[in-house]
Structure formats: structure tokens, C-alpha cells
Amino acid sequence: MTRISEKRDGLSARRRAKKCPPTTYKKASFMSFWTGFGACYSYFHRLTMTRFTTILAASTAVWLALFGQGTCSPAKNAKIPSLIDATIDDLQKGLKSGLFTSVDLVTAYQARIAQVNPVLHAVNEVNPDALAIAAExxxxxxxxxxxxxxxxxxxxxxxxxxxxxxxxxxxGSYALVGAKVPRDSTMAAKLREAGAIILGKANLSQWANYRSSNSSSGWSAYGGQVTGAYYPNEDPGGSSSGSGVGTSIGLALGALGTETSGSIISPAQKGNLVGIKPTVGLTSRYLVIPISSHQDTTGPMTRTVKDAAIILQAIAGVDKYDNYTSLIPNTGAIPNYVAALKKDALKGARIGIPYNALNPNASTVEMAAFWDAVKTMQKAGAVIVDSNFTVASPNNTNIVLGADFVSDLAAYLAELTYNPNNVHTLADVLNFTQTDPREAYPDRDTARWDAALALGYNNTDGRFWADYQKNLYEGGEGGLLGAIKRNSLDAVILPTSQAAGRAAIQGAPIITVPLGFYPVTWNVTTNARGLAQQAPNIPFGLSLLGDLFSEEKLIGLAYAFEQRTLVREKGPKPYLAPNVDLADFVDTK
Known part of the structure; x- marks a missing residue:
């Protein structure tokens, strides 16, 4: 294990070898100091998290003000991409030409993480083997x-x-620190098979936001509070919060998140990103710590639709360890998602708007951008169809999630080959959480678990089945799938902030793409924990929802919209991002 700043640096010599101008020398030297200073982070994080984070935040703010955003980028390095915007194509072009190596990439990304993580808490651990894997x-x-x-x-x-x-x-829990699994999760194994380097573990809302009724998105006992990069103390969205923040400012090319209801698309929109929440069963959940086998899914978060399609291509497919993947159509054959990237995909597409599902209390700026998006789609040749849901307000019952969690968590814990805290059931985990002071109980309660255990049964009980059937109806005939079928739709669109539950209860797919930003004059609104939910420059997104296993179609539509709008490229930049970049670690002599 390597907590963020416990890794070896050894980068200063490489910076000096680049013969940067004197002013850039000064910045590089300070960066080396900052990286070394971060080595204290893990220790103090365990003891005085709030005080140390405050000190680090102040230090970073002063540093950025004094030293700016410059990097060593001589003219001969002009073709080296900046990691905050780099795509897979950009990086592969440089790797294939020999302009830089994967070792250079890992080195640069690790330095970027070390620079901003004491403030944003996006990454829980870096992979101590990442450099060796890159060299291989x-x-x-x-x-x-x-x-x-x-x-x-x-x-x-x-x-x-x-x-x-x-x-x-x-x-995000100390209950599982030190635990061991018998093999890679299928998602990790597929990434490795595709040649990806697993750079580290991103922070998250603890237990994927299934513990407390009074916590906050992005908080975990193990990793602290993730905050977004577009406004100070920004609510990062949950629960794949670190995945979203890390991708938004180029701490990696992209990330995997998981979603039960909103946990990919919410942090994706908060980070001005593309997020794909796949159909339940398109990607394996084996050895992914669960909430609900009926709703959990794993998907990519990236800065472009194309990059998301490439990663989804790598991770989708049948897995013998997850029987839900046996539902993939065409005997498990996965479409060519990259081939679906067509700029004219909106031409002739039937796009539904469920007017009775739109939130009448949504922000005016978000809804104005939504209606502009409708006009953009019409100009691209899409046919807009009124497609109200039969059930206007679904009851996404907590019984399904609670009963699933009791069963599915125990199944995951049973897979552990080493279980240092001897937790085997939800009751065991609850007891650990309520008695270990590092878990911040009772300040952050265990209300979701209390309710799940109070049911008195798990998802094998007949009482569970009746509630699950309600979900299937409210997401099917009464909701998203019914609207798609009745109106022969290619997709339904909603503001991302209103989309998650409509697909979650039926296990249907969603893609969110950047749509807009709150204006600089917007008044800041915060949640009970003081995180900014709406504030100047915070992004929001547009979601395309589809039929089961319709990712190929959704990717095409999302790409066509992205290419016509280029919201990410035109919008405001994050308030906090690393100023160390790939060019600082590449010797071009």
C-alpha cells in the first residue's frame, strides 16, 4: 500500500536535466519541496485531519498565488500534451512516436496527485507498482x-x-484496511488485459454513499472529504467523487466509478465530464464492494465521449463470476462503441422529453441550458417527442437497496482471503463503525444500515420480491422503458441532476455530457456540511437515457451533441489544478 504522499519522488534530477529557464527552476524546486512536504500527510491525516487539511489548503492557496500556473515548456516540447486536457489519442500519439513513455506519464501523474491531493482528497492510494508496470x-x-x-x-x-x-x-472504511481478495476484480483484470496502468484508488463517499443519512458526498473515514476543483469547497457529487475530481483536472487520463443511483453521472457533471452508467449486467461487479446486485454497475468517467467509449469497450463483457452479464444480447458480443462515434448521429433520432418528470424547482440557469440543448438537437436533425412517464413520481423504495445490501455485502466479505477486522456481516461492519473512533460515529450516523437491518430479511425473502416488482414497473412500463417503447425513442433526455433515479430502478443506461456552468454572479448555496452545491463556475450536465443495452446508440448521440457544443473546451477552468505537467518530466534532447 502507498498512501498518496508516502511514495518515493526522485523527480528533481529529471526536472534539472531539462535545463529549464531560471524562473521555472524556482517553481520546480518549490514543487519538489511540496511533494516532500506531502510525505507527512498520511500520518497527520490519521491524527488531526481537519487541522492538517486546513494548513495544507492555506499553503496551497498561497503557493498558487505566488508561483502561478507556469511549467517548463520550451518550444521543443510544444507537442507534449497538457494532462488536464489530454485524450487517449493524444497520449498514444506521443507514446508511439517516442516523444515520451508510460514511465513519464506515471511520474507526471503521481506528481500532480501529490500536489493537489492534500486539498482535494481525490485519491486514497497510489499504486506502488505503477512505475514498474509502466516500464514493462x-x-x-x-x-x-x-x-x-x-x-x-x-x-x-x-x-x-x-x-x-x-x-x-x-x-472508504478502516474496517477493510489490510483485507485481501483472492484475485483482481474483473474490472481491474480487464483494464490490465487492455494494457492500462491502474494508477491508484480514488476516494469516494463511504460505502458508496450507503451508510449515513447525515453525511456528505465524497466523505470517507479513510480518505477524508473530497472537494471539487471548480469552486472552493465544492460538493463533488457522489459517490464516485474522487474518480470525478481526479479526471476533471488530469490526475489520470480517466477513471472507473460505480453507480447504484447517480454515483457516476453526478460527480461526472460536477467535474465537467462525460460519464457512462452502463446497463446493469454490461460490466461485471465481481469483487466490487456492493450496495445492490439489482442496481449496481461500473463505468468510465473521462473528459471526452470517445475516451469513455474506448474504456467501456475494454471493460464490458460476459463474466463467469457475475451471472447478470449473461443477459448481454447477441450471446455476449460487444458492439464497436468507437465506431458509433458519428457527428451526424442525431439526424433523424427520436429524442423524448418527459415533461411530467422535469423538476419545477430546478435552477433557471440549468433549465435554460437544457432547452438550448433541445434546440441544438433539433438543428442537428433530431425529432423531439413529448414522452411523459405514466408514473410521474416513482417510489424508489429503500427496501430493495437495504435487503440487497444485507445479502450482497456478506457475499463480498465471504470472498476475502484475509479479513483483519473479522467483519463478515452488515451487523459486524456496523459494530466496527460505531466503536472505532476513526469512523466519525455518531457525527455521521449509520441510519441506512439501521434501516436495512430493521427489515429483518434479505433479498431471498418473498417480501423483497414484491417491492422489487414495484421498481421494475415504475422504471419499466410506468417509466423510462415504457416511454421509449410507446414512442419508438432512441433516447430520453433530462438534466443530469434529475436523471439518476429514472434509470436506476430498472438498471437502464445513462450517459451524461457537459451542458453548462453556473454564472459568476450566481449566489452560493451550501449543504448542511458546508459544501458548495451551486456556485459560480460549477458545471452541470445533460443526460441521455436509453433502453437496456443501448449504449452503442447513446454513445453516438452523446458524441454528436458533444461535437456540436464543445462545452468542456469553452467553459471556465478549475480554480485549483496542478501546475506541474508532463513536459516537466520529459527529456527531449
């Missing part, structure tokens, strides 16, 4: 063998997706 992939490339478009590309994964390596898989 560089050597493979030198022999003329590449594993695909993800070969040598660093990716973060949420800290509930297990890896059989030196990293933990904690769901």
Missing part, C-alpha cells in the same frame, strides 16, 4: 507489441473495485 509496458511497446488503445495509459479506479496487489480496497 514500455518494454513491450519497444518490441512492437501494443495491447490496444489503452496500452500504457494510467487510469484511476474507485476504492471499492478490488485489486489483488499492494493496494487496499476499502470503500
Amino acid at each position: 509496458l514500455d518494454a513491450l511497446r519497444a518490441k512492437g507489441k501494443a495491447l490496444g488503445p489503452l496500452h500504457g495509459i494510467p487510469i484511476l479506479i474507485k476504492d471499492n473495485i478490488a485489486t489483488a496487489d499492494k493496494m487496499n480496497n476499502t470503500a
